[in-house]
Amino acid sequence: MKKVIVIGESAKIGKAALSGLRHHDVVSASNSGKGCDYQVDIGSEKSIRKLLKRVGSFDAVVNTVGVCEYADFTNMTENK
Numbered sequence: 001m002k003k004v005i006v007i008g009e010s011a012k013i014g015k016a017a018l019s020g021l022r023h024h025d026v027v028s029a030s031n032s033g034k035g036c037d038y039q040v041d042i043g044s045e046k047s048i049r050k051l052l053k054r055v056g057s058f059d060a061v062v063n064t065v066g067v068c069e070y071a072d073f074t075n076m077t078e079n080k
Contacts, residue, residue, distance in 0.1 A: 001023060001024055001025055002024045002025065002059035002060060003024070003025045003027065003055075003057065003058040003059050003060075004021055004024050004025070004026050004027070004058065004059060004060045004061070004062060005026075005027045005028075005029060005051070005055060005058050005060070005061045005062070006018060006021070006026055006027070006028050006029070006061075006062045006064070007028075007029045007030065007040060007042060007061065007062070007063045007064065007065060008030055008063065008064035008065035009026075009028040009029075009030065009036060009064070010028075010030055010034075010035055010036065011064060011065070013064040014062075014064040014065075017062050017064055021062075027055050027058070029051055030065075031065075038051050038054060038055070042063065042065060042066050043066070061073065
């Protein structure tokens with residue numbers, strides 16, 4: 001079982017992503033924080049860092065909102 005952070009799980013794409021993650025430990029987050037585990041503003045590095053610190057270790061992030069660059073997670077920056 002993997003620990004997966006799903007951002008935006010309440011929208012259609014997020015719900016579709018969740019359907020394939022039933023056998024994993026899913027941690028949910030959204031901008032409003034309503035109906036999920038954590039609140040996060042994906043436009044704010046400070047907010048993202050706070051989320052990751054609170055969640056602790058994890059295996060994957062599924063972001064179903066906004067624009068996302070495809071890169072190795074450890075090499076990503078706020079500007080990338």
